[in-house]
Amino acid sequence: MSETYTAYLPVDDIEKDDLVIARHLSAQEAMRIACGYDDGWRVRLDEEDHDSFVQYTWRAHANRKDLANLPYRNENLQATVVRSGQAERDRTLGMDMIAAQFLRISHRYWQGRIESDEAFDKRVKRVAEKREVRRIDREIATKLMDALIADGYTITCDLQDTEHEFERSTDRDGILDYMWQVEIVEMWAHKGKKRGWLRLIFDENGWDLVQDYTTDLEHIVDPICEPYLPWNQPNANELDHWIRVLALGSPDDVLRIEEMLK
Incomplete structure (x- = not known):
């Protein structure tokens, strides 16, 4: 055909x-x-x-x-x-x-463009995957902002710039609107004399939106992010976590591998 x-x-x-x-x-x-x-x-x-x-x-x-x-x-x-x-x-x-x-x-x-039906179907699939990543990104970011503000924190971002986009702000909608326009966000979360730090990177895999954060924010970040982790999904066994481990059944296996590598 x-x-x-x-x-x-x-x-x-x-x-x-x-x-x-x-x-x-x-x-x-x-x-x-x-x-x-x-x-x-x-x-x-x-x-x-x-x-x-x-x-x-x-x-x-x-x-x-x-x-x-x-x-x-x-x-x-x-x-x-x-x-x-x-x-x-x-x-x-x-x-x-x-x-x-x-x-x-x-x-x-x-x-316009002309592609094979097969190539176009792959394009549609890629777009669907990107949309799902964006959906998860925004869902996690929204939950984080709501939790931080509800817990009494104010937000300062973006720390890469000489002038911060927001400084000690609780403008939840304004902060989120800014996030939807960028790829990377770094922020301070202030509460009294305490100050925590987060880095968010959008359009990666969704579940890994929060790339790094200080330990004093674990009580807020971890409960929000952990349900999205691949190994916490109902179909975790079917997912590729990009980790490969060689499991040896006995000490004899070590000797056999050494012999194979000679």
Whole structure:
């Protein structure tokens, strides 16, 4: 079965879905969508007879002014096909060869993208995973801010900057709104003469949002974060924790391994 393709308009905002124009397209169908999108290009296929073979030349010309000055506005793609005696079959084969070339450079012709259905499905999966990480990040961060403020702490962040974004603040919504715009947050949590420190790194794995903190904040951080840890999940045995341990059954195993390594 021939590979099929998805034509879509990508969206930079991870919270929004890509605009899918069509799926399960042949290469030629995908090429027609890219060229015809927003009436961008008019195309022509020329044939040149060379006795035992036919040379096909695909020509694209810009319809719109904003495309007229592109360096490839009159680009030609070519395919040479051994003549079979069946003109329609030869033309289809030639267009398949041209479409394969076009898909590698389709981004030149429109603002959309063309990917194999398989590649697009992987993209959708990656986006879903990133959204879940973001959901967990925000859930943990919100619980942390609520717990700290409820326990009488004020927040100073961001410590990497010469001027702090917030200083001894209890503006829970303002602090959270700031967090959603950055990747790394460092903060002091003040309570009377006590001062604890936290570093949050977003868009990693979600459960590891709190990358480091001082021990005097353990009583707040640990109860919030521990339920999210992979090894505390109901399906922990199915998850890959990136740790591999070689377990030896007996002292004889050590001798066997030494022998294998010789």
